[in-house]
Amino acid sequence: MIATDTNILVYAHRRDSEWYSQARAKIESLATGRVLWGIPWPCVHEFLAIVTHPRICDPPSTMEQATAQVDAWLESPVATLLAESNSHWATLKRQLFAGRVAGPMVHDGRIVAVCLTHGVTEFWTADRDFTRFPSLSVRNPLLSRT
DSSP states (O other): OEEEOHHHHHHHHOTTSTTHHHHHHHHHHHHTSSSOEEEEHHHHHHHHHHHTOTTTSSSOOOHHHHHHHHHHHHTSTTEEEEOOOTTHHHHHHHHHHHTTOOTTHHHHHHHHHHHHHTTOSEEEOSOGGGGGOTTSOEEOTTSOOO
16 A cells, blocks of 8 residues: 655645656546556645644645545545554554654654555655654655666
């Protein structure tokens, strides 16, 4: 399973992003494909907070536009939302120590723990901070592979 990070979702939604075309194409390939893909709940929350924030986006997306976007992604028959499970604490704690994180990086550890619990084999993100978690395979789908 592939999971997507907030930044890829924001780029795929915001036409004013320099990465819009590439991110949109990548998300569309997941949505129309046959492989299960997921969006961690923390990324949904963060996506909504970012695209509707007037200090981040000018103009910001309306909540109607942002929630309609999430609905559209979830219409994909192979899309799923990834949430914390009963084993989340143990998985999160391992990732926090493995990644040597503190402060705001705990949020990234939370996303990693959710992904690992759901068997994510590849996490799509443009955020290099996720490479500090050796248990999760991370790839930036917006950069060509060489």
